[in-house]
Each structure stands twice: as C-alpha cells, then as structure tokens.
Amino acid sequence: MxxxxxxxxxxxxxxxxxxxxxxxxxxxxxxxxxxxxxxxxxxxxxxxxxxxxxxxxxxxxxxxxxxxxxxxxxxxxxxxxIPDDGAVALAADLGSHHVRLAAVGLTGSAADVEEHALDLAAGPAATLGVLVERLRALAERQRAAGRTVRGLGVGFPGPVDTEAGRVVAPSRMPGWHLFDLRDRLADALGLPVLVDNDANVMALGEHRTVLPHLRHLVLVKAGRGIGSGVISHGTLYRGAGGAAGDISHVRVEAAAERPCSCGNIGCLETVASGASLVAAVRERGLRVDGAADVLRLVRDGEPQATTLVRQAGRHIGTVLSVVVNFFNPQAVVLGGALAAAEPLVAAVRGMLYERCLPMTTSDLVITASTTGPDAGLLGAGHAALRELVHEAPAETGRAPAAPAAEPGRGAGTPMAEPR
Amino acid sequence: MxxxxxxxxxxxxxxxxxxxxxxxxxxxxxxxxxxxxxxxxxxxxxxxxxxxxxxxxxxxxxxxxxxxxxxxxxxxxxxxxIPDDGAVALAADLGSHHVRLAAVGLTGSAADVEEHALDLAAGPAATLGVLVERLRALAERQRAAGRTVRGLGVGFPGPVDTEAGRVVAPSRMPGWHLFDLRDRLADALGLPVLVDNDANVMALGEHRTVLPHLRHLVLVKAGRGIGSGVISHGTLYRGAGGAAGDISHVRVEAAAERPCSCGNIGCLETVASGASLVAAVRERGLRVDGAADVLRLVRDGEPQATTLVRQAGRHIGTVLSVVVNFFNPQAVVLGGALAAAEPLVAAVRGMLYERCLPMTTSDLVITASTTGPDAGLLGAGHAALRELVHEAPAETGRAPAAPAAEPGRGAGTPMAEPR
DNA sequence: GCCACTTCCTTCGGCGACCGAACCAAGACC
DNA sequence: GGTCTTGGTTCGGTCGCCGAAGGAAGTGGC
The missing domain is CATH 1.10.10.10 (Winged helix-like DNA-binding domain superfamily/Winged helix DNA-binding domain)
Incomplete structure (x- = not known):
C-alpha cells in the first residue's frame, strides 16, 4: 500500500x-x-x-x-x-458475521476447530475483546495438551497491508480502516501474529495442503463477498500494492447500474456474492436468512434458488475466463460457502471451457476446495508457522525477543512478510 | 505446452x-x-x-x-x-506482413535497423530463406564492424513453445504449426537462437531498457492482432502452459457474435485489433490500405477513424481493467502500431481509471511504449544476449559446443529458457 | 594547510549451502 | 550366494556471500 x-x-x-x-x-x-x-x-x-x-x-x-x-x-x-507433539499455530478465519478458530500443526490438520458469531461491522473495539478471549482459551487448551503455541495467523475479510499488519479501507466495516490488528493481537496474546486477506490465506491453505505440486493457481472465495488469492511460482502473489487478486469489483454487463459498496457500479459482487444472492432469493418471495439457507434450498432442488446460484456461477465464470486466459494457471479452486453449491461450480466450469482458449483449459483443474471451510484456517496457521519454525526448537512456549535488525518496526513480535 | x-x-x-x-x-x-x-x-x-x-x-x-x-x-x-566493441545479438521482430531486423548490444541500443515486407502467412518454406539471407548479411556487417555476434533472438507473432523453440498453432498462418523455428535458424546461421512470442519479447524490451525498476508490468501489443506480455517479480511470466498473457480472445459484449480466427465468437480481437479497425474504417467508406493508413487518418483528425480507434481503445481498456484489478501491476505499457494513436491510449487510460479499484490505479503507470517499434527488437536481442553472456568472453565469434547436460536436446546450439 | 570526515573500493578470513565421489547398509532377483 | 538396486552417510571441495579492517582519494572546517 x-x-x-x-x-x-x-x-x-x-x-x-x-x-x-x-x-x-x-x-x-x-x-x-x-x-x-x-x-x-x-x-x-x-x-x-x-x-x-x-x-x-x-x-x-x-x-x-x-x-x-x-x-x-x-x-x-x-x-x-512431522512429530504430533510439535509446534502449532493458532488460526483465526474472520468472516463478516462469524469467526472460525483452530490450532494448526505442521502436519496440516486443523484441530480444536470452533466457530462463533461475531459481527465485524461493529468495529474493532466491540469485537477484539471476545476474539482475544477465545484465542487465549484455545491457546491454553493447546498448551495443556502439551503443544507449543508458536504464533497466530489471521485471515481478514478485507484488504490488508501485510507489511504493517493493518487493515486497509474495508468496505462495509467502518472503524477498521488502518486498524493495526497485528500488533494489537500480538500484544494481547504475547505471540507473534500474521495478518492477511482471507482469500490469500485460503489460497495458501489449499496450495500447501492439497495442491503443493502446482506452481500457479487461483483460489476464488465466494462467500458473503467475492475475493481471490493468487499463487504464482509457488508463492503468494500480491501485486504492486498488495491489492492483487481482486475480481469482486470487475464490471459485468448483467450488473448494469447496480451500486456497489466500493462506490462504483455494476460490480460482480452485486450479482454473484452471497449477500446479493440472498437478496435476489428474497425478491422472489422465498424466505431465507443467509447464504446457508440459500444453499439448503439448492440442495433441496428448489428451482428458483438453483437458477439464481447457477447464474451467479456464470457471472463468476465470465470474469474468471479473463483471468484464466491472462494468467494461465494450473488450477482454479473455488472456496467459500458458495463453493458447496454444485450448480455454481458447474456453471463456472462451463463458462471457462466455453470462453477460454483451449490451450489454457486443456490441463486446467477446476474444482471446489477440498479442505472446505478449513482452507482459511489451514492457510493462516501454516503461514504463521512458516514464519516461525526457525525460532527456538524446544519447549519455551514463548518466542524469543526479536533480534530486530529492521529499524521501523513497531511493538510486539510481529512477523515480516517474505515479500 | x-x-x-x-x-x-x-x-x-x-x-x-x-x-x-x-x-x-x-x-x-x-x-x-x-x-x-x-x-x-x-x-x-x-x-x-x-x-x-x-x-x-x-x-x-x-x-x-x-x-x-x-x-x-x-x-x-x-x-x-559495457564496452561498445562487445557482443551483440541479432534480433528479428516478425510481424504478419513484415519483419524488422537489428543488432542489439548490451547497452540496449538497436543498431543497423532494417525493415522488410515478408508475408508469414505464406508459410515457413516461402519465408525462411529470405529471412536467413537478411540475417546473414546483417551478421556479416556486424562482424565487419568488429563486433562479435553471439546469437539471435526472434519475436514471433503467435504462440511459441519456448522450451522446444517451436511455433504452436498460430491462427491465420498455416504451415507454421509445430515448425521448429529455433533449430532451423540455428542450423542455418550457426548461432544459438532464442524464439519467443512477440509480445513477450516486447515486454522484456520495455522492462529491460526503460522500466528496469518495476517488478510487475503488463505490456499490451496492439498491432494487427492483440497480444500481451507479463513481467512478474521482475521476470517474464509464462503461466502453466506458456500461454499466459492472452487477452485477445476474451469475449467482449460489443463483439457479439462476430466469429474470430480462434474459432470462438465475440473476441476482443474482432473489434479492437488493427485488422478489425481497417475493416471497420473501410465499412464507413474510407479508403485505407492498412493500420498505418488508419493512424494517418487519426493524426489528420478524421472524425470517423478517430471515433473507431477510440472505441477500440475502450474495448481494450475494458479487458485490461479486469487484468489490472486481478494482477495489480505497476505499469501498463501500450505497444504495437496502434499505441501510436493518442486517442487509443487516452481511451485505455479512461477505462482503467473508471473501472479499476483506486488502490490499483493510484500508483499505476499507463503509457505508450517509449521505445516504440524497437521494443520487440530490444527485447529479443537482450533475451538472446542474456542466455549467452556466460559463454566465451573473447573473439571466437562462434559459440562453443554446448556442454549439454540435458538429454532430450536436439541439434544446433539452441538456448534453454530460464524457466 | 592541516585534520576530521566521507565516500569508494580492496584484501582477507570465514561461513553456509551445495556438490560429487566413495562407501556402507540392506533389500530384491536369479 | 553372487549381482543388482535402492537408501543413506562421510568427507573433501566449490561457490557466493559476508564482515572487519584498511587503504585511496576526495570534501569541508578551522
């Protein structure tokens, strides 16, 4: 940034x-x-x-x-x-209305997974306390089980300045702009903390745990909003300003003049995100309380909901076809809540095969995330462990004071990005 | 591939x-x-x-x-x-109807530039002879001037399998499919040869000679067709199958059902390439003989041609807006013949600023190629030199026999890609 | 005009990641 | 019971880099 x-x-x-x-x-x-x-x-x-x-x-x-x-x-x-009794990192996958927590070991498994309702839109002050409390309890349980807690990885549903560990201009979440999430958590927990965008950590998780052989892949998180994480040359690609991977605010014809939270009009998000789907389903007179309800309707074969979800998939596929032609990845992985809807995945597949150059799709893997809801946790945990394994090998439980060569680095024991 | x-x-x-x-x-x-x-x-x-x-x-x-x-x-x-009397590489920038040749030194200058008409569509047999002849003459002149010719870099206007040095499935150029251009030229000239896509070598040229500080950039070649080359982390990005950077066959609304040479419909190429522009201008009753004529009309302020060129720029900008949001490069460089048309550049700029996230455009450089028609030559020459500088330092003039560790490598002294 | 300070560059000892050759260990195959 | 294959270690040696020390050649203050 x-x-x-x-x-x-x-x-x-x-x-x-x-x-x-x-x-x-x-x-x-x-x-x-x-x-x-x-x-x-x-x-x-x-x-x-x-x-x-x-x-x-x-x-x-x-x-x-x-x-x-x-x-x-x-x-x-x-x-x-990898020894079971080895190090773990805490992982937190923040959503706009809930948070998932777990302990992640180097073996790639997510243990002690829990999910809580948490309204991020209420701002940092209202949410951080609860979050810290849950994380402390989780850390305690892990330590009681004989594990060493090495750090915390956080996936945040909005733009993140990973170098500074701060949230940057998230839409629909007033109060979070420039909030130094990393250092706050690091101070409160006494652990090194890594913060990144949720789609980025999901991409890391999928890559590390299920597709480690691939060099170039795109993970699309289709949940309440739409985001994507990009792995290029085997490592996370952030682009010039750390904003890479945004496909949510690409203009699509079908969205016409719909205003978007980003301030522009016609964004993909306004016709293909979980939030927009819920609204569209309601418009058709069906009673739904969230994306989960929509997914239930689709599973039950409700025609209108299915049509809408399929249409959302087509919109996402339309945008992804440009990405696939341009980026020529080895895999497109669909994650987030909506990826559980078969019709959406099918629609994306159809769009890509229809619109992309054969050369780019002939060996392309298009699939729903196999780690499902845990992809984000795994990625966040792994990323955190990755930054720390060079630290003390033994039972210390607390990371040593940073050797700190860098000058402009703040308090806590924050982690640097590989850049 | x-x-x-x-x-x-x-x-x-x-x-x-x-x-x-x-x-x-x-x-x-x-x-x-x-x-x-x-x-x-x-x-x-x-x-x-x-x-x-x-x-x-x-x-x-x-x-x-x-x-x-x-x-x-x-x-x-x-x-x-860099010593002036040092090594040079020959460079050939092939277009569908002409070829530009030059000698390129490590200093980045293109010397002894020449351009000839050459109809690639006539197939390899009909064109290779002339090409080799011109290159031999060029090499002779360089040697007479006391320079050592180290190799040849070639930019080809179609997909290239750089590992094998072969052309792959080029549209509108029958006879070139799977032609092993690299080894043929290497054998004929007795020089190591590197072959790559034209947009790729242009991207290399712009990056090396004018924007070496940038890590991520996209070069769009808008000429008779439309191609793009991608620099990521400071090096050429090829993607999984070597097909990365294609934006030409992205579907755009305005192209509707227009059939494209790729076999699909509605491709950007059908409404924004030089060839499509010429056709569109003719449809309006103006007499033009090629893209150069269209550009002349635009320079002269002819309203219809200007409108069409501007519209082409909007189409290109529309597609690029997706690329910029997704890839978040530091620069978008417009090259190729059409980049000389101010209205086209302006239209692209407008589209990007209108449609992309502010975060991606705030520091984005959007510019026409500063090396102009030589970008491809410089890139091809540089790429060739890059692969060779570790060879004999002195006056040998002929590259030493390849140490050849790799097994499956064919004849000649072809160059490996950095991969 | 002298001295302190800066900038530029070299010399020298050492370190860490890697390599290849040689070699031991322990199985399969006939 | 050899012979071949796979798995792994030991032991020198290379390469690219580092930091400390120091020499060379400037600028600027007094």
Missing part, C-alpha cells in the same frame, strides 16, 4: 527457515515425500545435502524418523514424519 | 550468468548504476561481493572502467560501462 520507495530489487530470500529446510518440512507435512530418497527426487538436490538438512531438522525436533517403509527393490527407506 | 510431467519444483536458478553477474550487467547496461558503490546500494550486497563480481566481469571483457565520476563528498567513483 505505501507509495513504495521501491526497495532495491528484493533479495528474494524467502525468510523464515533457510529455505531448503522449510521446503523439506512442507514436503513431509503435505505427504508428498516420506523419505530422504523422496526428498532427493523431489528437490533435485544431492543426497548428501538432503541428508544434512534432514539431520538438522531431526536434531531440532521438527522432524522424526518413524520406522522403515517398503522396499522398492533395494534397501528400505527410513520414513520421515 | 507439453502435458508437463511436472518437473520437481524447479530449482529457480535463472540460468545463464551466475545470477548476480547477470544482474550487474543489466543494471550497468540500463544505466541504473554506474559504479561499484551504486551496485552495492542497488543490489544490497556487501561491497566486497560486488567488487569481486565486477572484477570477474572486467576480466572477461564484459565490463570496462571508463575514468572517474564526480565526487559526492568523498573519493570519486570509478565509472563502469
């Missing part, structure tokens, strides 16, 4: 763990590899190098050997796994 | 020169830096490291010291420059 004095062409060092070690953990955690030999094949590094990295991680307690696997015609591989 | 056996998560090593050395050359060539101290500031490396790299390059003859600069309060910097 800052007018960017343009850092001297970024060192491109992914921060966190020394790179290779982090990739080793990722590969083991995601189940892509299970032995040193697998790592050699997957990473393309020399066996000696892999051996050395693995040994370090085992020494640090971040990795363990668990017996041997089956032979493939030679010596049996020694299986590697 | 290949169904991709999915290489084990690419080593991300940019190939060519050892990375840092290549960046040093780029920075010096583009004029961003002129001394070791500048390099230290720009690269963020230790002074000792920079010194070592520079020394190597000087020893190899790829860099020279040319006296001292002005003091900034201390010792005067020793100025660095």
């Amino acid at each position: 800052p007018p960017a004095p343009q850092q001297p062409s970024a060192p491109a060092v992914p921060a966190g763990l020394p790179g290779t070690a982090a990739r080793v953990l990722d590969l083991v955690a995601s189940g892509v590899v299970s032995s040193r030999a697998d790592l050699v094949r997957e990473l393309g590094l020399a066996a000696s190098t892999v051996s050395a990295r693995v040994q370090e991680l085992v020494d640090q307690g971040l990795l363990t050997e668990v017996g041997e696997g089956t032979s493939r015609g030679g010596r049996r591989p020694r299986l590697l796994r | 290949p169904p991709a056996p999915q290489q084990p998560s690419a080593p991300a090593v940019p190939a060519g020169l050892p990375g840092t050395a290549a960046r040093v050359l780029d920075l010096v060539a583009s004029g961003v830096v002129s001394s070791r101290a500048d390099l230290v500031r720009e690269l963020g490396l230790a002074a000792s490291t920079v010194s070592a790299r520079v020394q190597e390059l000087v020893d190899q003859g790829l860099l020279t010291e040319v006296g001292e600069g002005t003091s900034r309060g201390g010792r005067r910097p020793r100025l660095l420059r």
